[in-house]
Amino acid sequence: MTVQPRNDGDHHWPMLRSLRGWQISALPADLAAGLTLAAIAIPEQMATAKLGGFTPETGFFAFMAGSLGFALFGANRFLSCGADSTITPIFAGGLALLAASGTPEYGSLAAALALLVGIMLVLAGGFRLGGIANLLSVPVTVGFLAGIAVHIIVSQLPGVLGLPSPSGPTLARIATLAGELGKANAYTLIIGFGVLATVMVCERISARLPGALIALAASTSFVVAAGLQARGVSVIGEVSGTVPMPSVPLIGPEQWAKLVPLAFLIAVVVMVQTSATTRSFPSDPNRPADVDRDFIGAGAGSVLAGLFGAFPVNASPPRTGIVVETGGRSQVAGLLAAAIVLLLVLFGARLLAHVPEAALGGVLLFVALRIVRVAQIVSVYRQSKGEFLLILATAAAIVALPIEQGVALGISLSLLHGIWSTTRAHLIAFERVPDTTIWWPAHPQIKGEVLSDVAVVGFQAPLSFLNAATFRADLQHMLRSRKPRLLVFEASAIVEIDFTAAQALREVIALCNEAGIVFAVARLESLRAQAAFERFGLYDALPRDHVFHSVDLALRSLAPQLDTK
Numbered sequence: 001m002t003v004q005p006r007n008d009g010d011h012h013w014p015m016l017r018s019l020r021g022w023q024i025s026a027l028p029a030d031l032a033a034g035l036t037l038a039a040i041a042i043p044e045q046m047a048t049a050k051l052g053g054f055t056p057e058t059g060f061f062a063f064m065a066g067s068l069g070f071a072l073f074g075a076n077r078f079l080s081c082g083a084d085s086t087i088t089p090i091f092a093g094g095l096a097l098l099a100a101s102g103t104p105e106y107g108s109l110a111a112a113l114a115l116l117v118g119i120m121l122v123l124a125g126g127f128r129l130g131g132i133a134n135l136l137s138v139p140v141t142v143g144f145l146a147g148i149a150v151h152i153i154v155s156q157l158p159g160v161l162g163l164p165s166p167s168g169p170t171l172a173r174i175a176t177l178a179g180e181l182g183k184a185n186a187y188t189l190i191i192g193f194g195v196l197a198t199v200m201v202c203e204r205i206s207a208r209l210p211g212a213l214i215a216l217a218a219s220t221s222f223v224v225a226a227g228l229q230a231r232g233v234s235v236i237g238e239v240s241g242t243v244p245m246p247s248v249p250l251i252g253p254e255q256w257a258k259l260v261p262l263a264f265l266i267a268v269v270v271m272v273q274t275s276a277t278t279r280s281f282p283s284d285p286n287r288p289a290d291v292d293r294d295f296i297g298a299g300a301g302s303v304l305a306g307l308f309g310a311f312p313v314n315a316s317p318p319r320t321g322i323v324v325e326t327g328g329r330s331q332v333a334g335l336l337a338a339a340i341v342l343l344l345v346l347f348g349a350r351l352l353a354h355v356p357e358a359a360l361g362g363v364l365l366f367v368a369l370r371i372v373r374v375a376q377i378v379s380v381y382r383q384s385k386g387e388f389l390l391i392l393a394t395a396a397a398i399v400a401l402p403i404e405q406g407v408a409l410g411i412s413l414s415l416l417h418g419i420w421s422t423t424r425a426h427l428i429a430f431e432r433v434p435d436t437t438i439w440w441p442a443h444p445q446i447k448g449e450v451l452s453d454v455a456v457v458g459f460q461a462p463l464s465f466l467n468a469a470t471f472r473a474d475l476q477h478m479l480r481s482r483k484p485r486l487l488v489f490e491a492s493a494i495v496e497i498d499f500t501a502a503q504a505l506r507e508v509i510a511l512c513n514e515a516g517i518v519f520a521v522a523r524l525e526s527l528r529a530q531a532a533f534e535r536f537g538l539y540d541a542l543p544r545d546h547v548f549h550s551v552d553l554a555l556r557s558l559a560p561q562l563d564t565k
Contacts, residue, residue, distance in 0.1 A: 018077050026329035030328055034337045037333055037334065044085075045062065047363040049062070060341050063341055067301070074294050075293035075294055079320050081297065091262060111307075114310060118306060121267055124299075159192070161188065162188035162232055187228050240349065243345060274298050397410060441458065462495050462496040463529075485518065487512055488520045488555070495528060499536065523549065
C-alpha cells in the first residue's frame with residue numbers, strides 16, 4: 001500500500017489547501033475556466049441526474065456540493081468534483097432494489113448513500129489508505145468502464161428512440177429494444193443523434209467548445225419552434241428554482257445497514273477515479289499528488305451532497321482536463337462554475353423546462369462512447385491475451401449481472417488476478433556472470449557459470465501463504481536433484497514474509513541441516529523481510545553470520561567450510 005509523503009505545511013492548512021498561494025491576479029484565468037466549466041457541466045450534470053432517476057436540479061445540487069466540498073478540503077488545484085456517469089449507474093441499480101426510482105424514498109436513500117460514501121472517503125483519506133485505489137487493475141478498470149458504457153447506452157436508447165423503457169436485465173432490455181426499433185419516433189431520433197453528432201464534432205474541434213450546451217440550446221429551440229411536444233417529444237418539464245435546506249435523510253436503521261455494501265463499492269470506484277485524476281493533473285508536477293487529501297475533498301463533497309438531498313459525487317477526468325486546458329489556476333474556477341449553476345437554479349429554471357429528454361440522452365451516449373478506452377483494449381489484446389480475457393470477463397459481468405454485483409465481481413477479479421500472479425512464482429536458479437562476482441537468474445540464451453557443490457536460488461515474489469507450499473516443494477525437489485553442499489538463497493525480491501511462509505522457510509533450513517547442507521541467505525534487502533526474520537525467530541534456525549550482503553560474500557565466507565567437511 002502506498003503512503004503519500006505528508007507535506008510539512010499540511011497541519012497549517014486544515015481547509016482551503018487547494019487555494020494556497022492564490023492571488024487576485026489569477027482571477028481572470030479562473031473566471032474564464034469557470035465559465036467554460038459551467039458550460040460543460042450544466043448539460044452533463046442534468047444528463048447524469050436523469051441517468052440516475054433524479055430531477056435535473058438534483059444534478060446541479062450534486063455539482064455545487066462536490067465543487068464546494070473539494071475546494072474546502074481537497075488538495076488538487078484543478079480537480080472538478082460532481083455528478084459522474086461512472087458511478088451513477090452502479091448506485092442507481094442498487095437503490096432500485098430498495099425503492100422505486102423517482103419516489104421520495106428513493107431520494108432519501110440516495111442522500112443517505114452519499115453520506116455513507118463521503119464518510120468512508122474521509123476515513124480512507126484520514127488514515128492515508130491511498131493503496132485502496134489499486135484494488136482495480138488496469139484491465140479490470142478498462143472492462144469495468146466498457147460494461148458501464150453498455151449500461152448507459154441501454155438506459156438512454158429508449159429516450160432517444162422515443163420508446164417506453166423496458167424493464168428486466170440488461171440483455172433482455174437490449175433484445176426488447178431491438179424488436180421495437182420500427183416504432184421509433186423520428187423526431188426524438190433526430191434530436192438524440194443530432195446532439196450526439198454535435199458534441200462529437202465540437203469535441204474534435206476543441207475540448208473547450210461547450211458542444212453539449214450548444215446542442216441542448218439548439219434542440220430546445222427546435223422543440224419549441226416546431227411544437228414537437230405534440231408529436232411525442234418528451235421534455236424534462238418544470239424545474240424547481242429553490243435550493244433545499246440541509247438535513248440528514250430520515251430512513252430506518254435497517255435501511256442504513258443495507259446501504260453499507262453498496263457504499264463501499266461506490267467509495268472504492270471513487271477512490272480509483274480520484275487517484276487517477278489527481279495523478280493525471282497534478283497541482284505541482286515536481287511534487288507527488290496528495291491522493292489521501294483528495295479523498296477527503298471528494299468525501300466532503302459527497303457528505304454535502306447527501307445533506308442537500310443529492311447523491312454521491314466523484315472526480316471527473318474530462319472536466320478536470322477542461323479546467324487545465326482553459327488556464328484555470330485553482331479551485332476558484334470550480335467555485336465560480338458552481339456559482340453560475342446556482343444562479344441558473346435560482347433565476348433560470350424556467351429556461352430548462354423545454355429541454356428535450358432525447359437531448360440529454362444524446363449527451364449521455366457521447367459520455368458512454370468516451371469512457372470506452374478502445375486504444376487500451378487494443379494494446380492489452382496485442383500485448384497480453386490473458387489480461388484481454390480479463391477485460392472481457394469484467395465487461396461481461398457488469399453487463400450480464402445486476403450492476404452492483406458486476407462491480408463487486410470486477411473488484412474480486414482484480415484481486416484474484418493479483419493473487420494469481422503471486423501464486424505463479426517458482427524457485428529460480430542463479431548463475432554467475434562470467435568474469436564477474438555477479439549472480440543473475442539463469443537464462444537459456446545467456447551462458448552463465450555454475451559451481452558443482454553450490455546452488456544459488458531465488459524466489460521473485462513476496463513469500464506468503466499464497467506461495468509458501470510451492471516454495472517449499474520447489475526447494476525440496478531441487479535438493480533431491482542437485483544435492484549441493486552449500487545452498488544460498490538470494491532474497492532481493494522477497495519484500496515480505498508472513499507467518500506461513502516463515503514456517504516453510506524454517507522447515508527448509510531444518511531439512512538442509514539434516515542433510516548436511518550449509519544454508520545461507522544473501523541480499524535480504526527489504527526492511528519488512530528483515531523484521532520478519534526477527535519477529536518469527538528465523539535466526540534461531542539460521543545463524544546471523546549466515547546472512548550476507550551478496551552471494552559472492554556468502555561463497556567466500558562459507559566455501560572454505562565445505563573443504564573441512
